Amino acid sequence: MASLTCFLNSGRRAVVGALRRRIHSTPSAPAQVTVRDALNQAMDEELERDETVFLLGEEVALYDGAYKVSRGLWKKYGDKRIIDTPITEMGFAGIAVGAAMAGLRPICEFMTFNFSMQAIDQVINSAAKTYYMSAGLQPVPVVFRGPNGSSAGVAAQHSQCFAAWYGHCPGLKVISPWSSEDAKGLLKAAIRDDNPVVFLENELMYGVAFEMSEEAQSKDFTLPIGKAKIERQGGHITLVSHSRHVSLCLDAATVLAKEGIECEVINLRTIRPLDVETVEASVMKTSHLVTVEGGWPQFGVGAEICAGIMEGPAFNYLDAPAVRVTGADIPMPYAKILEDNSIPQIKDIIFTVKKTLNV
Template sequence: MISRSNHLLRQLAVNSGKRCLATNTQMVTVRDALNQALDEEIQRDDRVFILGEEVAQYDGAYKVSKGLWKKYGDDRVVDTPITEMGFAGIAVGAAFAGLRPICEFMTFNFSMQAIDQIINSAAKTFYMSAGRVPVPIVFRGPNGAAAGVAAQHSQDYSAWFAHCPGLKVLTPYDSEDAKGLLKAAIRDDNPVVFLENEILYGVPFPMSEEALKNDFVLPIGKAKIVHEGSDVTIVAYSRGVQLALDAHEQLKKEGINAEIINLRTLRPLDFETIKNSVKKTHHLVTVEYGWPFAGIGAEISAQIVESEAFDYLDAPVLRVTGVDIPMPYTATLEAAALPNAGHVVKTVKKVLNVA
């Protein structure tokens, strides 16, 4: 598992490094960008604290909270027992009482143990209290497929949480996304599900001088056009953005100019950016690692069909997704169950009706 994960990290680092050509930038891993956001927000606001399994003395299972316990102590960085329902409930109760907890799940696969606290307690209370009880809480941790961890530790919960009114759902891709969106999530008065990706933690991305400042915050609900194009719109989020970017490089060699949209936020969805892009390119491909049935791509496709953008399409909306099965453990079958850049290229050519 470790060697497979390291291979993916090296490959992603090489690809991200190719795009670091701007001046006045610094290469920062996603892990360190998240750590910066946590550090700055704990320091900025006395109500902010983080709790979860091994977040304090062990510096976090993935070292995202490294150094924070030594800096801020037991009251601000809290180790919990292995009981997701228990510590998620403590975090929700703290939010009810006016604190701003950051509840870390070692993996979002384990968040299913706390689903009642997330959906019934956190997501619905502001509505059920007629706006009298805000719930400023962040549920964060790695989501989706890692490497060699099989069916019970590889699930993508993006569509699950995006389905639920009352939650905001953020899916960062690179280091600027990670820092700017996490700071926005911590400052938001609503419960936020913050879906990171384990494979991306160790990948360095360029961060601008602005992004390295303490006051850098990205808006929730606003997508980013990573590359402008005219022939086809490719919409992706989280690690799927890397597939879209890799496909963009291959397509460019064949004279196909793709517009790449990094969603950043799944709920509220920035449909305006998608719609305006489709009106320009007349073609749409969505990319995600999750299952196809009732997925994010399916929702985007439905919203396109229900809007005026449908009249601008020259071909059906096509999706690139994970295969509709539980994740296999065997390396070759795992690879076969996940999307890759070749799938994106093939799908774009299909939607454009080119060989």
């Protein structure tokens, strides 16, 4: 009887051991993570990894951030690492730039990038130009981050896209993420970069959840700055976008696929440096190009992409003119029906694709 019990126990241990080995060897399933939580993870991991990193801005500490992106960080890292500031963008942006020059790695949050206009002298003249003007002796590793572009019902002074504004300025790196993976991997890369980085989030994307791979959930995960991603393969036309409008392009591509039109959708991820090579390769394959953005048409991101295609080898592959879908050339209205007609919608993308393909 004792030998039988011993045999059963050894068998039970073998089964349990096998199950444990199987559990530990099986890759974990992708997790659903919101853009807000991905940004929070990125800052948390970098604050933990590097004691020179700190966060400052309006309501980022005690209130957990206006959009709760910095939730829990103040309780974990305290007043010296998570700093609430007065409503003085030029002041705290200047503090961030000075701290970066002194060897720290500040993350400077603007409650919205519309308010960064108060601090643009610090961003451009103090941060962007210093490395060049010091002959490469003085790096300025600061990240300016916060929501950018149109939100919902906040009218003209809170609904501008600054991608083209900051993308125009040498000395800056400008990032415009779409997914949770973009947000985490690129923010971590931005914090580690020795250049000033403008990190343009989108308020309407904060609560959107995306699948994040096991790799993306790692503390070592970063994405290369300056490299676009093909989110959907297609052979008939190239759609190029950034931030929230990548979602609209993917939705439009799904509708068009039912009609036999296969769109290749490119998520730029980075505005400066711009990954023209990925766009060129796609245009050489599809022979058609449509750019989509929420900003104004004149001197915009789409205009720069179209100019790059015109001046490069992909021009000879175009079977139709490159076309831009943009926001309306007006300050953002407050009324919802006017607001909806002032920014690109899925129907606008579908209409433009069909017009470009002459179908």
